[in-house]
Amino acid sequence: MVLVEDQRETIASWLRDADRIVALTGAGISTESGIPDFRGPEGVWTKNPAAEKTATLQHYVGDPEVRRQAWQNRLVAPYWTSEPNAGHRALVDLEHEACLDTLVTQNIDGLHQAAGQDPALVVEIHGTMHEVTCMACGDRTPMEATLDRVRAGEDDPPCLLCRGILKSATISFGQNLVVDDLVRSERAARDCDLLLAVGSSLAVYPAAGLLPLAARAGAEIVIVNGEPTGFDPVADAVIRGPISEVLPHIVGG
Ligand code: APR
Numbered sequence: 001m002v003l004v005e006d007q008r009e010t011i012a013s014w015l016r017d018a019d020r021i022v023a024l025t026g027a028g029i030s031t032e033s034g035i036p037d038f039r040g041p042e043g044v045w046t047k048n049p050a051a052e053k054t055a056t057l058q059h060y061v062g063d064p065e066v067r068r069q070a071w072q073n074r075l076v077a078p079y080w081t082s083e084p085n086a087g088h089r090a091l092v093d094l095e096h097e098a099c100l101d102t103l104v105t106q107n108i109d110g111l112h113q114a115a116g117q118d119p120a121l122v123v124e125i126h127g128t129m130h131e132v133t134c135m136a137c138g139d140r141t142p143m144e145a146t147l148d149r150v151r152a153g154e155d156d157p158p159c160l161l162c163r164g165i166l167k168s169a170t171i172s173f174g175q176n177l178v179v180d181d182l183v184r185s186e187r188a189a190r191d192c193d194l195l196l197a198v199g200s201s202l203a204v205y206p207a208a209g210l211l212p213l214a215a216r217a218g219a220e221i222v223i224v225n226g227e228p229t230g231f232d233p234v235a236d237a238v239i240r241g242p243i244s245e246v247l248p249h250i251v252g253g
Helices: 007-017 051-053 057-062 063-075 086-097 143-150 181-190 207-216 242-252
Strands: 023-027 100-105 121-124 127-134 140-142 166-172 194-198 220-225 238-241
Touching: 007 194, 007 220, 007 238, 007 242, 023 086, 023 181, 023 207, 051 100, 057 127, 063 143, 063 166, 086 100, 086 242, 100 181, 121 181, 127 143, 140 143, 143 166, 194 207, 207 220, 220 242
Parallel strands: 023 100, 023 194, 100 121, 194 220, 220 238
Antiparallel strands: 127 140, 127 166
């Protein structure tokens, strides 16, 4: 659905007038960069519901075969070749043209930073695929170095410091979020006067819980998504359409 002019202008004025905007992004902002989402029509979990059940920390730590497959998947993951799209760039424009306080992303692809977003504004609440962490000693290293070890034949490379299990620095189901990230995101949601949710089914907590926090604080809630979400009924505006087309319209308004 293309934005009708007055709706676009209304929302563009809300963004211009807001004093503290929080943006919450999900996988939908990166699909046009070639990274599949999870619950959309072509989503990873949509296509393979069983995969969601095994995407847990318990399976990864407990089963070497799950880790071996995970390292093979990482070798060919789309993150290494994907580029930011107009949706990511629109949020960079929002940072330059309006009062974007914090960008909380559920995405692990680093495309907001690659688009030029100030990294100090970005909270990667589900971690990042660009680093590896040791599940035993917590050592963090660049993903590329460990992928080189996998390419050289180590199919489940252990930590070089303590021989512990290595994993992408992402948050899997069953894994706690980084407390500082969660506290910072929730504080931002409580203090904002507009929360812009982009490309998320808003199905996973605590990220989705930022919306009611913002709403209770009196913030305007704007949802941009290709499909309905459970929070649409409480939003002040819902814009249905391709993010890379819609977001530049309301930001550049
Ligand atoms: N334009 C508009 N909307 C889009 C586009 C697009 N180009 N592409 C996808 N979408 C929408 C989909 O319709 C879907 O509603 O984006 C939404 C993405 O929702 P999810 O796939 O559920 O992704 P997300 O909300 O980020 O998932 C949250 O779940 O599996 C975990 O850790 C994973 O961070 C992820 C979390």
